[in-house]
Amino acid sequence: MNKQAIKDWLNRFMPLAALILVYLVFAIIAPPSFVSLKNLELIVRQTAIVGLASLGMTLVIISGGIDLSVGSIVALVTVCIAWLLTAGCSPLVAAGGGVLAGLICGFINGALITRLKLVPFIITLGTLLIYRGLAKGLAHEQKIDAPLSWINELLAALKSEQLWMLVPGGVWLLALLAVLVALLLKYTRFGLYTFSIGSNEQASRLCGVPIDKVKLLIYSVSGLFAGFAGLMQFSRLTVGDPTVAAGLELDVIAAVVIGGGSLAGGEGSVLGTILGALIMTVIRSGCTQMGLSNWVQEIVTGIIIVVAVVLDRIRHKQEKK
Amino acid sequence: MTLALIPMGSTDEFWKSVHAGGVQAAQKLNVNIIWQGPIRRDDRTAQIDVIENMIVRGVKGIVLAPIDNMALRAPVEDAYRNKIPVVIIDSNLESDKSISFVATDNYKGGIMAGEHMIKLLAGKGRVAMLRNVEGSASTDNRERGFLDTLKKAPGIKVVSSNLYAGATTETAYKASENLLAPLKSASSEVALDGIFCPNESSAFGMLRALQDGGLTGKIRFIGFDASQKLIEGVQKGHIDALVVQDPVRMGYLGVEKLVEYLQGKTVEKKIDVPATLVTKANLELPSIKELVAPDLKRWLQE
Numbered sequence: 001m002n003k004q005a006i007k008d009w010l011n012r013f014m015p016l017a018a019l020i021l022v023y024l025v026f027a028i029i030a031p032p033s034f035v036s037l038k039n040l041e042l043i044v045r046q047t048a049i050v051g052l053a054s055l056g057m058t059l060v061i062i063s064g065g066i067d068l069s070v071g072s073i074v075a076l077v078t079v080c081i082a083w084l085l086t087a088g089c090s091p092l093v094a095a096g097g098g099v100l101a102g103l104i105c106g107f108i109n110g111a112l113i114t115r116l117k118l119v120p121f122i123i124t125l126g127t128l129l130i131y132r133g134l135a136k137g138l139a140h141e142q143k144i145d146a147p148l149s150w151i152n153e154l155l156a157a158l159k160s161e162q163l164w165m166l167v168p169g170g171v172w173l174l175a176l177l178a179v180l181v182a183l184l185l186k187y188t189r190f191g192l193y194t195f196s197i198g199s200n201e202q203a204s205r206l207c208g209v210p211i212d213k214v215k216l217l218i219y220s221v222s223g224l225f226a227g228f229a230g231l232m233q234f235s236r237l238t239v240g241d242p243t244v245a246a247g248l249e250l251d252v253i254a255a256v257v258i259g260g261g262s263l264a265g266g267e268g269s270v271l272g273t274i275l276g277a278l279i280m281t282v283i284r285s286g287c288t289q290m291g292l293s294n295w296v297q298e299i300v301t302g303i304i305i306v307v308a309v310v311l312d313r314i315r316h317k318q319e320k321k
Numbered sequence: 322m323t324l325a326l327i328p329m330g331s332t333d334e335f336w337k338s339v340h341a342g343g344v345q346a347a348q349k350l351n352v353n354i355i356w357q358g359p360i361r362r363d364d365r366t367a368q369i370d371v372i373e374n375m376i377v378r379g380v381k382g383i384v385l386a387p388i389d390n391m392a393l394r395a396p397v398e399d400a401y402r403n404k405i406p407v408v409i410i411d412s413n414l415e416s417d418k419s420i421s422f423v424a425t426d427n428y429k430g431g432i433m434a435g436e437h438m439i440k441l442l443a444g445k446g447r448v449a450m451l452r453n454v455e456g457s458a459s460t461d462n463r464e465r466g467f468l469d470t471l472k473k474a475p476g477i478k479v480v481s482s483n484l485y486a487g488a489t490t491e492t493a494y495k496a497s498e499n500l501l502a503p504l505k506s507a508s509s510e511v512a513l514d515g516i517f518c519p520n521e522s523s524a525f526g527m528l529r530a531l532q533d534g535g536l537t538g539k540i541r542f543i544g545f546d547a548s549q550k551l552i553e554g555v556q557k558g559h560i561d562a563l564v565v566q567d568p569v570r571m572g573y574l575g576v577e578k579l580v581e582y583l584q585g586k587t588v589e590k591k592i593d594v595p596a597t598l599v600t601k602a603n604l605e606l607p608s609i610k611e612l613v614a615p616d617l618k619r620w621l622q623e
Contacts, residue, residue: 031378031379033377033378033379034378036377038377039377042373042374042377045373046370046373049366142455142456143389143391143392145391152395156395156399157373157376157399159402233366236366236369236395237365237366237369237389237392238391238392238394238395239365239389239391239392241365241389241392243363244364244365244366245366246361246364284370285374285377288357288370288371288374288375289374289375289377289378291355291356291357293331294331294359294360
């Protein structure tokens with residue numbers, strides 16, 4: 001194996017080892033229900049929202065940027081879907097409209113970042129508040145009750161006659177999109193450009209990479225995936241809630257970082273990100289089923305984030321030697 | 322036997338009292354309870370996650386205070402499919418899949434305030450009501466109960482009932498000033514005899530406005546819910562009465578009814594946790610003291 005192959009292998013192995021370790025720990029200390037198949041289904045189901053949003057965030061972080069507005073976009077999307085449903089649109093139109101709203105939000109992020117030449121942190125910190133405000137305004141600072149439809153089945157527990165699906169539709173969507181993004185990163189010019197901008201933006205510019213175009217696309221895709229996450233959030237809530245997903249962006253960023261993404265850019269993988277998101281759900285599920293208080297889960301997740309980054313750093317140093 | 326008690330939030334005094342009541346019932350009936358809720362009182366998703374985890378964990382039953390009357394339907398119906406009975410406490414859920422609803426009848430609480438106001442004013446005078454916030458079902462019912470009761474006293478005239486206090490003490494303070502300002506005359510007399518505020522924050526805002534305007538004691542003042550500051554107001558005579566809910570009892574009854582159901586007894590669909598009128602006269606009674614300042618430490622081992 002050459003050096004690059006070892007690096008790739010390590011990148012993949014670390015988050016997977018962490019996931020298995022965390023799972024085994026809870027398998028021993030949590031009640032026996034934790035290792036049931038039903039709990040596995042629950043864990044993947046509860047990972048879908050963070051997982052979808054973190055696919056887009058993986059691209060953003062590989063390119064050396066950050067998107068703080070995803071939580072607010074999710075809230076805005078749930079409000080849009082509920083609003084469209086109550087206005088009499090079909091569920092398909094409402095779902096499409098909601099995801100489109102997410103895409104537009106992402107496009108605006110990208111346009112502002114490339115036109116105003118400001119760092120993504122500032123722009124998306126601003127749009128975090130703007131999109132949240134829009135959601136609250138559109139909903140008149142209340143939740144919007146919407147009629148039930150097939151959208152609400154996307155992430156619901158499977159009924160006994162649906163067991164052939166193994167997991168609900170929303171989880172399949174996450175799996176499909178994850179494979180797509182992974183292929184996109186590996187085999188397309190867009191993927192190559194994304195890594196190159198994150199590694200060295202100046203050098204990429206000199207090599208003729210159309211930086212602004214690529215960034216615009218990256219943030220639009222991030223918005224699009226936040227749109228899908230919003231659709232799943234609505235599926236779970238059954239109402240449009242402008243206060244939902246506050247702080248979701250931090251879970252999403254944590255998933256990418258635990259999965260080996262570097263906030264300095266140039267590094268990250270789809271598989272790692274999904275594993276990172278799963279690790280956090282496993283911790284939450286395990287702690288909740290053990291009846292531990294919320295603060296315990298928060299501390300455990302925090303420790304894992306720090307440990308993941310420290311291990312990452314150590315690995316880098318060894319590579320340089 | 323292990324049961325789950327799922328509150329709206331875990332930090333408020335109100336929910337700690339519910340917890341204490343649940344622990345009391347659990348100890349008496351010899352069951353285990355898991356206390357798990359979202360940190361923020363408006364985090365619907367976190368509450369859904371908790372219920373799903375409790376279903377997978379295989380608890381024998383769930384006592385739930387739903388954050389949202391619609392969004393929590395799906396997980397409750399999921400519990401029902403898994404043959405886990407759910408008792409709803411405090412706030413209603415738009416579902417027929419729960420076995421019982423244990424809560425304070427807010428409309429009755431409003432009536433209690435209205436009847437006491439009529440008594441205080443001897444059936445004659447000008448009364449104002451500061452509303453809580455738009456679209457809050459529990460306080461809407463208190464306001465309706467209060468106004469409906471006043472209609473029975475022909476000598477009482479409602480001079481203001483369309484101002485909203487807003488969600489915080491600060492907005493409530495401003496709204497209170499706005500309510501009082503047009504009623505003040507040049508000689509600092511106020512053309513008002515009684516005031517009702519339907520929750521803790523609106524009552525506290527009004528208390529501050531009355532204190533700053535030097536109006537305490539001149540206007541009969543009834544509030545809803547208790548806090549340390551409001552109880553002090555009653556002690557000083559700045560507040561004439563508070564309608565106080567009993568969260569400890571609510572937690573207790575929630576767990577007790579669930580256990581009774583699991584033992585095969587029939588449980589009423591709706592159970593009222595009566596509110597109590599707290600005045601200066603009964604403030605020192607042991608039962609009232611336990612109500613407004615329950616001994617949480619004893620039950621929660623904090």
